[in-house]
Amino acid sequence: MTPESLVAQTETLFSFPDAAYRVQELIEAPSTRAQDLAEVILCDAALTARLLRLVNSPVFAPASPVTKVAQAVNLLGTRALRDLVFATCAIETFAGLPEDGLNMEHFWRYSVTSGIAARTLASERGLPASEHLFLIGLVHGLGKLILLSQCPTQVREVMQRLGKTATIEETAAAEEQVLGFNYAELGATLLKAWRFPDSIWVPVQYHLQPGRAPTHRLETETLWASVSVASDMLAADLAKGDEPGSVQIPEPERIAKPLRLPAESIARLPLEIELEILEMLEILIPGCSLIP
Template sequence: MSAALLVSNTQTLFSFPDVALRINHLIEQPTTRPDDLAAVILCDPGLSARVLRLVNSAYYARATPVATVSQAVRLIGQRALRDLVIATYATDLFKGLPPQQVNMERFWFHGVACGIAARELAIQCGLCGGEHLFLAGLLHSIGKLVFFSQCAEAYLNVFQLIESDKLTVVAAEEQVFGFNYADLGAELLKKWRFPELLWKAVAYHLTPTSAPDYRLEAEIVHSAEQVATIVQSTAIDGGDTLAASAAECLKTLAVRLALPEETVLTLPNMINLQIVEVFEILLPGSTLIY
């Protein structure tokens, strides 16, 4: 079975609510006004509250509070709003997976950290529209959730290969399924009609140098994932896991992205507050396991 076939066979399980689809449709229409979008968002009170919390969070660093959804749309723009709506609903799609398969709080914390790091790195690289790489970073590992939810029994073979043959996750997935979680995630994002640059950034984030196009986007998501691992080590795992190697890793990323070393070295601390705040908004009531 190919990644595309697996996604096609299960896409109804991973479809967005009508509100998200209507917002996506409206944004594609040149005559859409901010009030049109606000009216749709207000149909979902929970979404309205989360959008306002996100717009007023450290992620956007607004000098004055945003009081209404209409005002939020005008301030951040329609496409940024779509990113927030998709992020909000995406975190709800895979609820209910057994905790022995995946700790969802840790999974989404890592995703949020990767998304925010990708956004900041894209801005630093001067990438036009790079703020939209937040979604690519947030969802870079979503293929894992498709594996866990649809291929739970077969995925046990992946764990066995990791344990017995000391294979990496990616190598074990490719041996069992013929494709890996990045391939699967990219196929899902294609089905969700994400822009090509986003699903290709996910598809090639494991091996950016092999990307036929959008190589910088893939490189940014690749680097952001490593930054997210460092942040997660500090915020959740006690701070010592990667302490010795973190600086060298970040210096290497600076070279790969042609950024000033200090810019990348300070990134984990700079985005830490944003990550915690956005995580708590996207997953209200979640408790990270320290």
């Protein structure tokens, strides 16, 4: 079994919606108008509703309510629009997976936290198009969902080798021992099959070892840091019952040093992004039980 063969086996089960590809094609075409994009989005009622909720949320805080998709397209901009479309389609593609061995709401909270943390850290580092990091953070763990769905026996074997406090790196190492590859490689292979650009799948594939990334090194480092922050935040939330402001990063220096940021930037990150996480969860996963 290889990542390529596993993705090929599941291509029909986990196929990316044509609407997302159409949005990408239109964004790349220089003659595309906002109305052209709006017409594609309007064909998907769930996507339309989430788009309008996003542009009317405190994240964008418009001066007056936005009620038309074409207005939303103009307000968001093409990159943020594409990221929202891809994020929504990714979540819908994996909807309905059995929760044996994985709480899906916890998984998406962790993924949304990774995305928002990545976007925030990219902005602090002065990376261009930092909004792009939200999508990278959101989809970095999709390989775990394929493993859960298609390789439950191997996943159980991986878990038996690990303690309850295993790190992401330890989990990936156990996956390599059992499967010959890890969730990051599998997720990157899926994203390539979905025709995501290398600016997305390269950071996903190498985020556990950013130094090995052949390109997009800064984005990969940022993703590694955001995943570390998200893991710490989720662990603290589960331990403390989601008490507001209760989350602390145990070793902010460890995460901050490779990014060449002050440790305070990492230490204050949970409190800075907590509200945004809840807002984005409500937009992407309406009714999520993890939202107070």
